[in-house]
Amino acid sequence: MESSDNKQAPPHWATISSKSWEWLAGAKARVNDLVILQKDWDGEGSPPIREDIMDAVKDMLLNIMGSVPQGTAIPFVVPISGGYLQLEWQGDRSLELEFDSPTEIIWLTAERKDGELKREHMESGRIATNAYGKICRMITWLGG
Secondary structure, eight states, X not given: OOOGGGOOOOGGGGGSOHHHHHHHHHHHHHHHGGGGOOTTTTSSOOOOOOXXXXXXXXXXXXXXXXXXXXXXXXXXXXXXXXXXXXXXXXXSEEEEEEXXXXXXXXXXXXXXXXXXXXXXXEEEEEEXXXXXXXXXXXXXXXXX
């Protein structure tokens, strides 16, 4: 019988670039930085970030990292009242992924022209946290 110490990572992990692993490490570090937030961190009585929300964010990041285009910025990780998290990429094209449950994400995409937000270029909706293909397409859309 093979010892668990000799187990190797699944074959698909070997095809993921070192840049993707660095991206994942940076994103997870930003999520982990928020574990220090305590009750009332926002001065409005909000609870700490929920552990199941943090786990859902990190799981999603792990599952998309190999499909995120090279050069994609590490998202800003923003705490939200109620114990939730939001991932943000801001620029001429912006994407927000709000984790308000461990199983669903509220998403928003927006475009700016000459620094002005174009309302006709805004879309939003809800998707499952494991809708990795849709999430990757939205992140790819950021690059134009």
